[in-house]
Amino acid sequence: MADSMTQPSRNRASTGDDRPIGQPIDRVDGPLKVAGRATYAYEQTLGGTPAYGYIRGAAIARGRIAAIDTSAAERAPGVLFVMTHRNAPAQTAFGPSVTPTVPEAFTRARPMLANDRVRYYDEPVALVVAETFEAARAAADLIEVRYARESGVFDLHTHLDDAYAPIRTNAGFETDSAVGDFMGAFSRAAVKVDATYRTPYEHHNPMEPHATLAVWSGDEVTIHTSAQTLANYQAGLANTLGMPPERVRIVSPFIGGGFGSKLIVHADTVLAALAARVLARPVKIALTRQQMFANAGYRAEMIQQVRLGADPDGRLIAMGHDVHSATSRFEEFCEQTAVFARSLYAAPNRLTRHRLVGVDLNRGEWMRSPGEAPGMLAFECAMDELAERLGLDPIELRIRNEPSEDPERGVPFSTRNLVDCMREGARRFGWERRNPQPGCIREGRQLIGYGMAAAIRPNYIGATTARVAIDADGQVTAQLDMTDIGTGTYTILTQIAAESLGVPLSAVTVELGDSRFPRTSGSGGSWGAASTGSAIHRACAALKTRILEAARSNESSPLYGMDLAEASFVGGEVLVGERSENLADLIRRIAPEGIDAEGTVASVRETESYAAYSQHSYGAHFAEVAVDCDTGEIRMRRMLAVIGAGRILNAKTARSQILGGMTWGIGAALMEESVLDSRHGHFVNHDLAEYHVPVNGDVQDMQAVFLEEHDDKANPLGAKGLGELGVCGAGAAIANAVYNATGVRVREFPVTLDKLLPELPMVAI
Amino acid sequence: MQPFSYERAEEVRRAVAAVAVNPQARFISGGTNLLDLMKLGIERPTDVIDISRLPLDRIEAAEEGGLRIGAQVRNSDLAADPRVRARYPVLAQALLAGASGQIRNKASTAGNLLQRTRCYYFYDRNMPCNKREPGSGCAALEGLNRMHAVLGGSDACIAVHPSDMAVAMTALGARVETLSPSGDTRTIPITELHRLPGAEPHVETTLEHGEMIMAVTLPPPPAGRQIYRKVRDRASYAFALVSVAAIVAVSNGQVRSARIALGGVAPKPWRAVNAELALAGAPATERTYTQAADAALAGARGYGGNDFKIPLARRTLRYTLAAAGELV
Ligand SMILES: Cc1cc2nc3c(=O)[nH]c(=O)nc-3n(C[C@H](O)[C@H](O)[C@H](O)COP(=O)(O)OP(=O)(O)OC[C@H]3O[C@@H](n4cnc5c(N)ncnc54)[C@H](O)[C@@H]3O)c2cc1C
């Protein structure tokens, strides 16, 4: 990776800085991880010697199990138990296919091996549990299954006539929106773009596969797993097993990436819990990489029509974004692909629509930047096409369509610095060097191109409670059922607690990943930092109030009876006027058992500020690519993101989040595609050798810059979600750069060399 | 993966005998290909004979200025060898373009030659595949065949051989030394090591069962500039869509000789003899190189998803020949 991505930095705050928020603090969990001492789910050994499960998946995409013979597997060495639909313990039935309310999708029962139906390719048809993983896998191979195959629907393109409108999109947005008269205005527009883009199936592929160790004790089960959102896992498993959630404990302190694929329970968790109960012994199950392609969610294929109509000055008079997406026939998932467009640019006549086509796949799931990732890939390319048609610079086009208030909700923006981001980015990137005429800049055999795109993402807050306690040694412990999926949550929460209480970072321990801790939003939707950070901030405020209350009312307190309204907590001391008391000494006197307090934030939709303001984070992406004129190979040269996402809590982890998102942009623009074979209904390239994600060599000079702001409408911290913002628009900037380099507009993602080659002229040697 | 016995071979002849007696036995070297295939149940050996510690890991000078590369020489060691870097740069470049640093540290010379195709359907036991299960059909012919062969395929199989190293060795005119179960040694030109699929795609090489590769011998480097060019979907760690190993000697504006092999386009490393003939004695011009590239791809056939490989190979070859042929 380029040097610019690995600037070393010192942990300044640990050397006494009492304003740690915002500092580029190293990850507090970093040493554990690099030393291999962070224990991940599959490595857990709690609860005694575990047995190992291996899942056997269906060889067909739709039909029925006509016969299943497990006798050879049962006789195989080391095998303890073989579970199929014939002997699986009773579970709650799956329920209806449409899940109009969001909570239901997260928490519904997901029974496994429930009956003889096969609903998708590689759906579990049997589980073998054995003394070792190897024995289980070998035995799983001995199971003989005969299927009654039925034909399925897999092709989005040929089934567009069957499309239907869902009740809502993911995250509870309206399916359609319409303002003014889109059709009329579009047909009258002087300059138009009407372009259809295809975005492919994609898979999350976190480094750590989905894995669970289930340990029963009486009628309570502890699930060591890799989860982003413990509450969902707890509710989902409890609902599946038909037991009270209090008897399900989820533990997930370290997670090797999730990207939205670990928001709900999957086969590993449900089957491990079932088998461990039957065997009265801990059971471990992990999905294999190949199994993850069928059993752990995906982003659906979409066909997106973007229609933009402008007057000759480049002011949009009509804006339409129509999305057709594939969805599982047995459980609907509608990515909110066109929703961002409702807030991005001004235009008096507007139309956004989401339609679904049912296919015989497992359910789609939330994948990094659901909605914006595929939606902005299409829409921000269409803006580039419009700019060219107008003869306008793409940044200028966007500036001309900057709205003064949210164009569909009619409320003011809390903060919005998109224009600043674009201008600052243009300056830093050397945008003026871009030649608006595509295909003109050649260095040796390389065609060079520049592209840009805007970024926007809604700010979400999930209901969250955090508990903070201080003991007589002045040590602070924060507990909440939040997760750190590699984003830096442990670190930023440590910073917030340390700053709020005026104690050094070393005095704070943040404990995450246990459903026994107070309930949080979990990690998802880039809302973790804002939600849990705000809750910690409030918990610390409540704790300070309690400490001062005790200090004032406790006779053994040195501050007994004083007016403490102006007291502050700084540098491990409590300051009252000229007086300074050591915080630990004070606690020892007034509360030798320690003191704790809780803090809470409500879901964003329940706040007045959400109704009154349009809250988003913004950014501008810039990309420079080189395209080989002989082979069409596309290689990144530079990327820059300028980001406005409220207050930055940790400059280092924030930057890492944005760089990671931009890397996803490279994948989406140039590489990632799960190819669905419509004859067999399976993802053909279901491993990391053939499902390409960017490798270090693909990530060259990459910069992220923050325009700091404080969004006081968003939450008490003034911070907004940012992780996924790095993805939004990043791919479009790259695709636009490829166009600028070559003059070839590829509207089918990913943009690979085979799609460029037919249009690339032979260049004399 | 099925249970299997594992034995670490101490001695070459014993290793050969141990495999020869059992049709289900396999040599294992770095294991970077065989183990993956075993985990997926595509290879199901009952006995695995580990030959990775046999003393076949030397790179030695051979007669007449050539180089003899032991079968167990690791890909990374071979790429770093000063003699290879100085005299056979096309081989060093090809090795370093392959796989990842970690895999190259494990991968052996013989294992690299004998690695199996990456055809997606070959890797999925639920799919028809004549190579994996003779007679079951070929899912790639009418399925996803973006990575598949445009030269040398058959109606039974269009899988490509994925090696980069072998393409460079083919251009260099390497010879493969083997030891048979009968105790005979023989030397096979590398172009005769792999077979075209015909009606029997599961028979991939001309080696008999239990025959061990002992070494690969390179003749003295041919005259001319050597270039390996690998075209792939990302900057690193991807198999070749198309690759070219070219060695072109030019003097006085004329091509004296050319050695050309293509990768990623055929079931075996593809020596482009027609193109070599087209070049010999021709003026070293863009036109000549373009014609040679056309000649190399004459007779190529696409199957839909891989149609692009024909122009891609042509264009890549044209430019690489020009670069090796001192036009750029
Ligand atoms: C993710 C990934 C990416 C890769 N990318 C590339 C790439 O870009 N380019 C490329 O060229 N390769 C690539 N490879 C393949 C890699 O080069 C091969 O896996 C490796 O060279 C095989 O060598 P090995 O020693 O590990 O073979 P093994 O796996 O040990 O053996 C392979 C086969 O050779 C047989 N064998 C081994 N030694 C002998 C011998 N002396 N005599 C007879 N038979 C023998 C074995 O029985 C087995 O059938 C990649 C591999 C992976 C996993």
Ligand code: SF4
């Ligand atoms: S191309 Fe060859 S390896 Fe691939 S499916 Fe067809 S027969 Fe099997």
